[in-house]
Amino acid sequence: MxxxxxxxxxxxxxxxxxxxxxxxxxxxxxxxxxxxLADADFDRFTEASCAKFYAGETGRPGIPPGVYFRMLMxxxxxxLDSERGIAWRCADSLSLREFLGYExxxxxxxxxxxxxxxxxIDLETHQEVFVWILGRLADHKLLKGKTIGIDATTLxxxxxxxxxxxxxxxxxxxxxxxxxxKASGIETPTRxxxxxxxxxxxxxxxxxxxxNPHDPDAKITKMKDGRTxxxxxxxxxxxxxxxxxxxxxxxxxxxxxTTSIGETLCEVMENLxxxxxxxHRYKMEESVKDKGYHSNGVMIDLAEMxxxxxxxxxxxGRRNWKGKQEERDAVYANRRRxxxxxxxxxxxxxxxLVERSFAHCxxxxxxxxxxLRGHENILKRLLIHVGASNLGLLMRTLIGSGTPRGLHDxxxxxxxxxxxxxxxxxxxxxxxxxxxxxxxxxxxxIPNPRPIRLAA
Numbered sequence: 001m002x003x004x005x006x007x008x009x010x011x012x013x014x015x016x017x018x019x020x021x022x023x024x025x026x027x028x029x030x031x032x033x034x035x036x037l038a039d040a041d042f043d044r045f046t047e048a049s050c051a052k053f054y055a056g057e058t059g060r061p062g063i064p065p066g067v068y069f070r071m072l073m074x075x076x077x078x079x080l081d082s083e084r085g086i087a088w089r090c091a092d093s094l095s096l097r098e099f100l101g102y103e104x105x106x107x108x109x110x111x112x113x114x115x116x117x118x119x120x121i122d123l124e125t126h127q128e129v130f131v132w133i134l135g136r137l138a139d140h141k142l143l144k145g146k147t148i149g150i151d152a153t154t155l156x157x158x159x160x161x162x163x164x165x166x167x168x169x170x171x172x173x174x175x176x177x178x179x180x181x182k183a184s185g186i187e188t189p190t191r192x193x194x195x196x197x198x199x200x201x202x203x204x205x206x207x208x209x210x211x212n213p214h215d216p217d218a219k220i221t222k223m224k225d226g227r228t229x230x231x232x233x234x235x236x237x238x239x240x241x242x243x244x245x246x247x248x249x250x251x252x253x254x255x256x257x258t259t260s261i262g263e264t265l266c267e268v269m270e271n272l273x274x275x276x277x278x279x280h281r282y283k284m285e286e287s288v289k290d291k292g293y294h295s296n297g298v299m300i301d302l303a304e305m306x307x308x309x310x311x312x313x314x315x316x317g318r319r320n321w322k323g324k325q326e327e328r329d330a331v332y333a334n335r336r337r338x339x340x341x342x343x344x345x346x347x348x349x350x351x352x353l354v355e356r357s358f359a360h361c362x363x364x365x366x367x368x369x370x371x372l373r374g375h376e377n378i379l380k381r382l383l384i385h386v387g388a389s390n391l392g393l394l395m396r397t398l399i400g401s402g403t404p405r406g407l408h409d410x411x412x413x414x415x416x417x418x419x420x421x422x423x424x425x426x427x428x429x430x431x432x433x434x435x436x437x438x439x440x441x442x443x444x445x446i447p448n449p450r451p452i453r454l455a456a
Contacts, residue, residue, distance in 0.1 A: 027095035029077075029404040033395060034099055040136055042066060049128055053120045063109050067100050068117045069129055069384055071109065074099075076388035077403050081366040083381075087111040095404075123376055126383045130248075131274045133387040137244050137394055138275055138282075144241040145272045145282035149350035150264055150289050152235040153358045154253055155378070156369040157218035159230045164210040164220075173210075207254050215373040221253035232370065232378060234362075235260055236386075237268045238354045240288060240346065244393055245357050247271050248386045250379045257292040262301070286310060288350040299330035309334045310346050360389050364403075 037043075043066035050065040071086055074096060080086050090096045091108045102108050109117075137143045164173050171179070174194070181189035181197055189197070198204060205220045205228060212218050218230035233255060237247040247267040251260045265287070272282040284307055291312035302309040311334055321328040337343045362368040367385055372378050392402030401407035 026098055027404055029395065029399070029401065029407045030095050030099040032399060033391065036136070036391075036394070036398075037066075037070075040132075040139075042069075042132075045132060046129065049125050050121055053122075053125075063113055063117060065117075065121070067102075067109065068114065068121075070100055071114060072381060072384035073388035073391065075367075075381070076361065076365045076385045077392070079364055079366040079405075081369060082111075082371040083114045084111040087114065118377065118380055121380075123380055126380045130383040130387045131271050133390050134244070134246065134271060135275055137242070137390055138280065140394060140397065142242045142393060142397060143244050143246075143275070143282070144239055145246065145275075145284060147240045147286040147288065147346065148246060148268055148284050149238045149240045149346075149354045150235065150261060150287065150293070151350070151354040151358075152233050152251075152257060152260065153362065154221060154223055154231040155234050155362065155367065156223065157212075157215055157230040157232055158369075158371050158373055159212040159215040159218045161220070161228070161230060163212050163214060165213055167209055167211060217252065217373075217375045219253040232375065233260065234382065235264045236354060236357050237264055238350075238357050240349050240353055242393070243353050243356070244390050245361075245386050248379075248382055250375045250382060257289075258295040258298050261289070261293055261298060265305070286346070288346045290347075290350070294334075296324070296327040296331065299334055300326060303330045303333070308337065310337055310343050310350075312338060312347060357386075357389065360392070360402075361386055365389065 043064065046065035046069055054062060071090055074080065074090060075083075075086050078086075078089055080089060087108065087110045090100060090102075091110075094104075097104070097108065100108060134143060162173065165171060166176060169176075177194045177198055178189055181193055184197070186193055207219050210220065212230055215230070218232060220228065221231045221233075223229050223231060231253040233251045233253045235249045235251060236245055238245050247264055249260070249264050249267055251263065265284075268284055272284060276282050286308045287302060288310040289312070291314040294311045294313050298311070299309060309330075313331070313335055338347065361382075365385065367382065370378050370381075372381055389402075396402035396406075399407065401410050
């Protein structure tokens, strides 16, 4: 065989026959996911929901809504955090081009097109798509809606602390420190002087005094790793019987759990009501949360909603219930439930399934840091991102893997297991050959047995 040499320069052909274009084998994961979406008529649903945002038959046809929502799903399935990364990956991958329905002769949407479409389609339509995905889980018996676990996590904002300005005067952080230094008698403060002055100040990172002009919704908060950043708060409501995420909300990072839970509970009820029909009625009956959500007001609200609470109770010592009989009864009822065997089991399950949803969506899913600004824009992206996570739960039930990477690792593990089994079988056959033919005992190499041919 002669040595092949790579051409230093390449001249593109003017005409290429379509039957000579080399295509890849495709992705079995995306092929199966496209079949699920096609069987449920996903494209017709999105086109009907988004028709009001377009000008009918006037003008050039835009990007189909089904392509836009599929590209946002790719963000979760491929672990991509930015829309630039999503657009580049879709343009580069033959499998994703097939998933989107784009031929090689047609350019896929770029990141600016995604931004324009996101601004055109409102938040309610993204919410409808999220509920539509929940409906597919309900069709496959992957949604119960009775026992809901709730927890929150922080997402790093696309804003820097160095860009903070004062609420009252609009001064930048450095300008404010320089004015404090001059007031203390330092006429020309150096960077070391400003750092020393700033180190001694108390409550220097208060959200009541500072905001980021580029993203006012971002709040100063401490992240899970202990560092301080501008961040947002994402709250998940997860079905503890199946692991499906029933609702997701975005709220200010400095808002306490006892305050933010009301919005999430309302979102859970609205989504379950939207899925209910004459045959199936979904209703939240139990709510499981950690001790950050425990308060007298939350216990009373859940009791009035006829929802059994399983909320871990912090150690507050001996409490005075004088004049608070209703609060006492609600707290004591919750205390009895969390001390039961079922309560302990539900609290353990909440820690497992809710934290797993955070890991899937924000760690391997790539959304721990947001590249969008404003709660509305972030929630639009997050609804489809978490919806793709729910589709991953459905795919895991059907084919055993919830992401393309998971399917690849699973197939690779199966190949390794088959190879190890064949090696063990070959070793056993050689041992039997040695026992039956002692003349091979003094040989370094035992001839391989005749290959086994399997019937088709």
